[in-house]
Amino acid sequence: MAETRIDIAQESRLIALLLDRQQATKFRQQFLNFHVHEQALIFVELNLIQRQRLYRYLTSAKVAAIFNELDSADVTSAYFKEMAPKYAAAVISAMYTDNAVDMLETAAAADLSTYLKYIAPKKAATIRKLLHYQAKTAGAIMATEFIKLTGDQTAAAAMQLVKLQARQAEIIYYVYVVDQMDRLTGIVTLRDLLTAPGESSVAQLMTSPAVSVKVDDNQEDVARMISDYNFVALPVVDADEKLIGVITVDDAIDVIDEESAEDYSGLAGVDIDEQKDNPWQAAFKRLPWLITLLLLGMSTASLVAHYDQMVSEASILAVFISSITGTAGNAGTQSLAVAVRRLADPEADRRSLGKIILTEILTGMMIGLITGLAIMLIVGWWQQNIVLGFVIGLAMFCAIIVANLAGSLIPLLMDKIGVDLAVASGPFISTLSDLTSVLIYFNIAKIFLQFIISD
Amino acid sequence: MAETRIDIAQESRLIALLLDRQQATKFRQQFLNFHVHEQALIFVELNLIQRQRLYRYLTSAKVAAIFNELDSADVTSAYFKEMAPKYAAAVISAMYTDNAVDMLETAAAADLSTYLKYIAPKKAATIRKLLHYQAKTAGAIMATEFIKLTGDQTAAAAMQLVKLQARQAEIIYYVYVVDQMDRLTGIVTLRDLLTAPGESSVAQLMTSPAVSVKVDDNQEDVARMISDYNFVALPVVDADEKLIGVITVDDAIDVIDEESAEDYSGLAGVDIDEQKDNPWQAAFKRLPWLITLLLLGMSTASLVAHYDQMVSEASILAVFISSITGTAGNAGTQSLAVAVRRLADPEADRRSLGKIILTEILTGMMIGLITGLAIMLIVGWWQQNIVLGFVIGLAMFCAIIVANLAGSLIPLLMDKIGVDLAVASGPFISTLSDLTSVLIYFNIAKIFLQFIISD
Numbered sequence: 001m002a003e004t005r006i007d008i009a010q011e012s013r014l015i016a017l018l019l020d021r022q023q024a025t026k027f028r029q030q031f032l033n034f035h036v037h038e039q040a041l042i043f044v045e046l047n048l049i050q051r052q053r054l055y056r057y058l059t060s061a062k063v064a065a066i067f068n069e070l071d072s073a074d075v076t077s078a079y080f081k082e083m084a085p086k087y088a089a090a091v092i093s094a095m096y097t098d099n100a101v102d103m104l105e106t107a108a109a110a111d112l113s114t115y116l117k118y119i120a121p122k123k124a125a126t127i128r129k130l131l132h133y134q135a136k137t138a139g140a141i142m143a144t145e146f147i148k149l150t151g152d153q154t155a156a157a158a159m160q161l162v163k164l165q166a167r168q169a170e171i172i173y174y175v176y177v178v179d180q181m182d183r184l185t186g187i188v189t190l191r192d193l194l195t196a197p198g199e200s201s202v203a204q205l206m207t208s209p210a211v212s213v214k215v216d217d218n219q220e221d222v223a224r225m226i227s228d229y230n231f232v233a234l235p236v237v238d239a240d241e242k243l244i245g246v247i248t249v250d251d252a253i254d255v256i257d258e259e260s261a262e263d264y265s266g267l268a269g270v271d272i273d274e275q276k277d278n279p280w281q282a283a284f285k286r287l288p289w290l291i292t293l294l295l296l297g298m299s300t301a302s303l304v305a306h307y308d309q310m311v312s313e314a315s316i317l318a319v320f321i322s323s324i325t326g327t328a329g330n331a332g333t334q335s336l337a338v339a340v341r342r343l344a345d346p347e348a349d350r351r352s353l354g355k356i357i358l359t360e361i362l363t364g365m366m367i368g369l370i371t372g373l374a375i376m377l378i379v380g381w382w383q384q385n386i387v388l389g390f391v392i393g394l395a396m397f398c399a400i401i402v403a404n405l406a407g408s409l410i411p412l413l414m415d416k417i418g419v420d421l422a423v424a425s426g427p428f429i430s431t432l433s434d435l436t437s438v439l440i441y442f443n444i445a446k447i448f449l450q451f452i453i454s455d
Numbered sequence: 456m457a458e459t460r461i462d463i464a465q466e467s468r469l470i471a472l473l474l475d476r477q478q479a480t481k482f483r484q485q486f487l488n489f490h491v492h493e494q495a496l497i498f499v500e501l502n503l504i505q506r507q508r509l510y511r512y513l514t515s516a517k518v519a520a521i522f523n524e525l526d527s528a529d530v531t532s533a534y535f536k537e538m539a540p541k542y543a544a545a546v547i548s549a550m551y552t553d554n555a556v557d558m559l560e561t562a563a564a565a566d567l568s569t570y571l572k573y574i575a576p577k578k579a580a581t582i583r584k585l586l587h588y589q590a591k592t593a594g595a596i597m598a599t600e601f602i603k604l605t606g607d608q609t610a611a612a613a614m615q616l617v618k619l620q621a622r623q624a625e626i627i628y629y630v631y632v633v634d635q636m637d638r639l640t641g642i643v644t645l646r647d648l649l650t651a652p653g654e655s656s657v658a659q660l661m662t663s664p665a666v667s668v669k670v671d672d673n674q675e676d677v678a679r680m681i682s683d684y685n686f687v688a689l690p691v692v693d694a695d696e697k698l699i700g701v702i703t704v705d706d707a708i709d710v711i712d713e714e715s716a717e718d719y720s721g722l723a724g725v726d727i728d729e730q731k732d733n734p735w736q737a738a739f740k741r742l743p744w745l746i747t748l749l750l751l752g753m754s755t756a757s758l759v760a761h762y763d764q765m766v767s768e769a770s771i772l773a774v775f776i777s778s779i780t781g782t783a784g785n786a787g788t789q790s791l792a793v794a795v796r797r798l799a800d801p802e803a804d805r806r807s808l809g810k811i812i813l814t815e816i817l818t819g820m821m822i823g824l825i826t827g828l829a830i831m832l833i834v835g836w837w838q839q840n841i842v843l844g845f846v847i848g849l850a851m852f853c854a855i856i857v858a859n860l861a862g863s864l865i866p867l868l869m870d871k872i873g874v875d876l877a878v879a880s881g882p883f884i885s886t887l888s889d890l891t892s893v894l895i896y897f898n899i900a901k902i903f904l905q906f907i908i909s910d
Contacts, residue, residue, distance in 0.1 A: 035666055035684060037683055037684045037685065069685070162649060163649045163650060166646045166649045166650050167646075167650060172645070172646055172649070173628060190627070190645070191621050191622075191627055194617060194618045194621045194627070195621050195622060211490055226708075227705070227708045227712070228492055229490060229492040230492065230524065230705040232687060232704070249687070249704050249705075249708070250682070250685040250704075252708070253681075253682045253704070253707070253708055253711065254682070256708065256711065256712060257682070257711060257715075260712075260715040260719075261796060263719070264715075264718070264719060264722065264792055264795075267719065267722055267792065267881070268722060268788050268789055268791065268792030268793075268881065269785060269788070269789060270789035270790075270792050270793060272792045272793050272795075272796035278814070279814050279815075279817035279818040279821060280817075280821060282814065282818045283817075283818045283821035283822045283825070286786070286789050286818070286822060287822060287825055287826070289785070289789070290782060290785055290786055290789075290822060290826055291825075291826065291829060293781070293782065293785050294781075294782050294826060294829065294830060297777065297778045297781045297782065298778065298833065300777050300778070301774050301775055301777065302774075304773060304774045304776075304777065305771070305774045308770050308771065308774070311766070311770045311773050312767065312770040315763050315766045315767040315770065315773070316760070316763065318759060318766050318770070318773035318776065319756050319757075319759045319760045319763070320756055321759075321776055321777060322752065322755050322756065322759065322776060322777065322780055322889050322893065323749065323752045323753065323756045325777055325780075325781075326748070326749075326752045326755070326780075326885065326886055326889055327745060327748065327749050327752065329784075329882075329885065330724060330744070330748050330882040330885070330886070331741070331745055333723050333724070333725075333881060333882060334723055334725035334741050334744070334745075334882075335725075336723065337719055337720070337722065337723030337725050337727045338723075338725060338727050338737075340719075340727075341716060341719060341727035359733070359734050359737065360734075362734035362735075362738075363734040363737045363738045363741070366734060366735060366738035367738045367741060367742060367745060370738070370742055370746075371742070371745055371746065371749060374746060374749065375749060378753065382757075426722070426723065426788060426881055427784075427785040427788060427789075430781065430784065430785070430885070431781055431785070434777050434781055438777065
């Protein structure tokens, strides 16, 4: 950790103590000295009584600043319920609309109406509107505090506007240029305004057409775009090209982080952000997957049972089941991880689908060949049985090719048909590959059975 | 994909055509109309002859802007070798220092000396210095173009400085305040400068102490800090607290992305960013892991071979090897993924180590109990053998607890001793858990063997 960071646990205890003792002045001195992000970290460590004192000791604007910084895990309307409705409304008003909306999403309809009653009609209408955008779209994460003007204004007038709105706007580094219909026509950076002669027109200075996103675009695409283009903010337009919001880079980071956590979760068949739960909750979250896979795994077991007679005759066959299923499963997981990553960042790989699949088949053949040869030599030497070695090696070769194809094709197919099924997960691929591997193994073994036993 | 994005493949073909036909003017018209990030995407699609024409048709400043936008995968000094050394030096000079240094890292010492000869001594010295910072530290990703002044200046003077340096500075939204010794004492935002009265002193306006990082801090910690604090940039100081650079949010996103790709790679035992390689290269990258795991898996095989006699007597035991190893492996992978995520974002979980481990043991017991009971009932009913069911169930219970502990403890231990070993990977945990699962299974089976056979 960087050294300038404070010890949150220790500072939280101190702040809690000041609140317990009702030392309002000393609390304010200490607490407001922290960066607002640190204030948020301390805030979530407080208990109900301490929080209610904090609401009393701080202005609604200060509380709003803290709430703007809350981690997604801590974003909840429960905090508003602890306040007098009027104070809650003041906090909501002072927050950036996108953050306020995130928190209000969990509020009961009755509570929401009460808060909105105390909020200026225009802001209340914006909040209502933003609450209706679908989760995980640009609309759901955009802010509505931005600076806009028409192209016929001068650079000096634009600078004046920036100065006036600097306190309210979530982002002041871009000024958005719109036409009479409020349609986005261009973007001027603050850098341009600062260096341009005051009398030059905004239309001359602006970059046009502006790169923008649609309100119903997927949040991951939007975040990738901000990251790829190195933007600090990206404008959001509606179906009529009207400018209705901006998405800032800090929201983009959160989305990228959230989406990569989702991809991980997919790889491992578990919600990796479960951390805060107790063991029973954690177990019940993980169990459905495990039980499903166990049942799927029973088909592998019943397949082995089907070949029971053969295993009795040549119990040595049982020895290598786990080697073949294990290695094929590992190879399948590798190819799954590469495919999942490719889907997450399409720009990283601009090859055609056919070429990707061909590469994966060739990779699987290569891996299967070398791994198959390796195990053939090991088994042949260890068991002094070259036919057995050949059977194991050939089964490994085939099982790996199948596992690699499954690992790369399943996520691609899921993506094509547009569903986000958990079957594109490492454990699923491993379990599926167990089944195909055993099937391949015993069928090859059956052909050579008499040589294995007699050899 | 957002709709405003252009079709890079198509536009690249058009641009390539214009270069092939040597239509300089038309090329400039079309090409410079794209966003610089899009120019970079098109640039990497061109061939050597096309690129050399592009260098001739564009100023070094335009080429520098493109190079500033190159993806990490495309960052290479090879492009400089295609240019006349003097032109290369001009491009390097016009790039942001951090990006120039990234590209020069792959340059031969002789080439580097040649370029630096043509670069202004001060900039050349900075480049030399940055090239010496260790990879993956704050020093290696920081930029040196920032705006600084002393606290006794006025807001008006500061604004003047921002205007003067707006073109060169990589970031203009923060002005850094230093003392006579060049030590960082505070930060003033452009927002503050814009809204403050011109005569107010910078010392009054600044936030102090400033949140900063040390030059040798790990890049992942720095990136997390930028993301947590919602900074657009973060100052970097040396051991004497002297301000020497800034890290911008766009670099932080790249680092977060890169590090999460590394974590994925760890989970799956594969370099997930291998996409651009051909199948042979891909296979040879994946093989070392697979062969290592295969050899480790041979110990599982030899363990089964050790119990050969028992399997001959009760071949039904072979049927459930894959169910037990598979389920334990899946449970271990889940617990590994949760642990890896926890390590990547320490802020997400502020519980003590002991509590984390206790939770994981309890979770494992709970999962083991329910999964064990489930398979006991299934096997008991299917095979009409309740003792066999009990043996499988008990083995499953124990194997899952061990796998869960391994999945959560191994990454924690690796992190504690500070090494980044690939043993904290899903495939490794699965393969290790195969071994312990089989050991547990056969030892339990041995105790109940006579009942299984006679039942």
